[in-house]
Amino acid sequence: MTFGAGITTGGISTTSGNPPNCLFARAVNNTTEAFAISGNKYITCTVTPGSTLSFKSISFDYSRDSSASATNFSVRSSADNYAATIGSGTLTALNSWTAAEIDLSSVAALQNVSTAKTFRIYFWGGTDQTTVTRFDNIKVKTGP
Numbered sequence: 440m441t442f443g444a445g446i447t448t449g450g451i452s453t454t455s456g457n458p459p460n461c462l463f464a465r466a467v468n469n470t471t472e473a474f475a476i477s478g479n480k481y482i483t484c485t486v487t488p489g490s491t492l493s494f495k496s497i498s499f500d501y502s503r504d505s506s507a508s509a510t511n512f513s514v515r516s517s518a519d520n521y522a523a524t525i526g527s528g529t530l531t532a533l534n535s536w537t538a539a540e541i542d543l544s545s546v547a548a549l550q551n552v553s554t555a556k557t558f559r560i561y562f563w564g565g566t567d568q569t570t571v572t573r574f575d576n577i578k579v580k581t582g583p
Contacts, residue, residue: 472513472524475563486579487555494549495580497526497558498540502573503533509572510564514541517557518548525549530562530572538576 475481486494497514513527526541543549549556558579562572 470563472511472527472561472563475513475561476521480563481559481561482574482577483557483559484577484579485555485557486581488553488581491551491553492581492583493551494543494546494556495582496540496543497560497577497579498538499560499577500536500538500575501530501532502536503530503570504573505567505570506533507567508565508570509562511562512539513561515559515561516546516549517555518546518552521559530564536575 501512503509508530510530511527512530513524515521515524525543525546528539528541530539531537560574560577565572
């Protein structure tokens with residue numbers, strides 16, 4: 440798991456994950472997805488198939504420490520060089536862990552693939568870059 444250059448991270452937290460180790464990020468106070476993209480406000484993960492597979496979903500747990508933390512997210516993939524948003528949502532939970540999931544089964548470029556694909560999860564909408572948004576349990580589900 441890596442962070443885009445525009446994310447200020449606290450690295451791995453050992454006290455407030457779900458379970459106790461999680462990623463957390465600061466400086467996600469961009470107002471729009473376009474600003475998040477140009478500012479490299481993302482976390483990323485890569486899946487390298489051992490054989491042909493299809494991507495079903497990507498999910499993660501999140502928790503915001505303040506109403507001024509990031510409020511939105513979107514997912515893009517290397518299948519189209521991160522050109523299009525393949526799913527998005529709103530981050531609403533404060534001080535509690537909540538799951539977010541994006542269905543990937545209808546994204547044609549992510550079906551029946553045998554080469555590595557990287558996913559970027561972009562965050563924006565925060566109004567105070569000192570607040571924290573925590574991420575944990577990032578999962579990419581695949582199938583035949």
